[in-house]
Each structure stands twice: as C-alpha cells, then as structure tokens.
Amino acid sequence: MYLRKETIVSRDKFSLEGKNAVITGGTTGLGLSIAECMIEAGARAVVVSMDPQEVFDENLGKYGDKAAYYQFNITDTDHTQALADQIIAEHGNIDILVNNAGNHCKKPIEEMTVADYESVLNVHLVGAFAMTKAFVPHMRKQKSTSIIFQASMTxxxxxxxxxxxxxxKAGYLGMVHTLASEVSKDGVRVNAIAPGWIDTPMFRKATDNDPERKAKILGRTPMNKVGEPNDIGMAAVFLSSDAAKFITGICLPVDGGALIGF
Structure with missing residues (x-):
C-alpha cells in the first residue's frame, strides 16, 4: 500500500539563496526584471550585456555585490567559452543560466535582407546555443541546476x-525539448518562458499613440490587462527554484491567457 508522504510547502522551496544566476541581456527590460527578482529571492545575478557599464550601474548598482557585470556580445561565439570559464573562476558554481539577450528587426519580408535575418538568428539562437554549450558541462556536475530560454508569443x-x-523564438522550443531530453537525467532542468504583452517602455512606445492596437491586444487577452515585468521575473525564479524541481522541457506562457484568447 502506498502511503502519501506529508510535505510542507514553505518559502524555502522558492528561495534562490546562495545561488549564482547568469542572465544575458540583464541590464534593461525583462532581463533586468529577471535579475532583480532573482536577487530578491537570494541569488547573485551575473549579468552579461552589450550595454555600457553605466547602464548596469544605474539599474543594478544598488545591489552591491549581489550583482556582477560582464560586457560581452553573445554573437562573439569564438570567445563564449572563455567568458564562461572566467565567470566560473570568479564566482564559483553557476546554478542558473537565463538566455534572455535579444535582437529585433521589424520589416516586411520584401524589405528584410538575408543579413537582417541572420543577425536576429545569431543573437537569439546561435548566441544562446554557444552560451548554453559553454556552461552545460559545468552545470551537469552540480546535479541541480536550471537553464531558461526567453521565448515569446511568436x-x-x-x-x-x-x-x-x-x-x-519558435526555434527555442526545439532547443528546450532536445536539451531537456539530453541533460535532465543529470539534474539540469531546461525550460522556457513565453511572455505575453508586458508593460515595458517598448510596449508603451508601441501602444500609447495607437489605441486601436492596444484595444486589439486587450481584446484577445482574457484577463483584459497587460502584465508587469516582475510577472516574468517571478516566473523565472519559480522555474529555477526547488518548487519546480520536477518541471523540465516546458514553455510556460505568462500572458494573461492571450494564447487561448479569442
């Protein structure tokens, strides 16, 4: 007969105390919110970004030694392993990797060049692959680590x-599924987050003077509102914590129901 073991749900299961999280593109936007939420949950945020040091200092300097900064272009894949080795040498074990860095090119297909297309893929897919490949051997040895990809509604x-x-962004789903099937047996969980429409400066810039577009967005979102940046940050904390210790290979929509909205 199976006897159910009593469990206690405590804040400790959601804690990231003592963990080190590498976050690409973590100085602004949703990456910044992820970094802040992870710091608030107890982790040290090791931020990798192309932004100048001043942007990091302005947005994360208040956290002192709970945040560290490395200026790096993740498309410089010839040097990704050297960066990973430096981060491990300077910070010790890396428990969490968040592939958040992004690039955007909004053009109709007739105007988009092959170079435009390749540039976006190099940042999102090739850069994230290189960063993940650089850290995975280290993360396998620890037996309890988390990799997160920032997917999208698209x-x-x-x-x-x-x-x-x-x-x-669709390619991330293939990366998550394949990588999870390879490394989960070694305690490396691999997941993605798909943000819906979130109240960021980019969202406001796109909708403040376009009420018709904003109404369309809200009309297909069952919760009839846009999300807050820390909705994404806390989803990343959850997926990195022991509260999600049996979750791997999934993409979590954080979208107010937009994917099922009509």
Missing part, C-alpha cells in the same frame, strides 16, 4: 513583419 502564433524573430 513561438506559437503568427505576427507580421518579424520573420527572423519568430523563427528564433
């Missing part, structure tokens, strides 16, 4: 004028 639905972006 991983699932069509959106005009973003051919490269949607290709890359």
């Amino acid at each position: 991983s699932f639905i069509g959106q005009p004028y973003v051919m490269g972006y949607s290709t890359a």
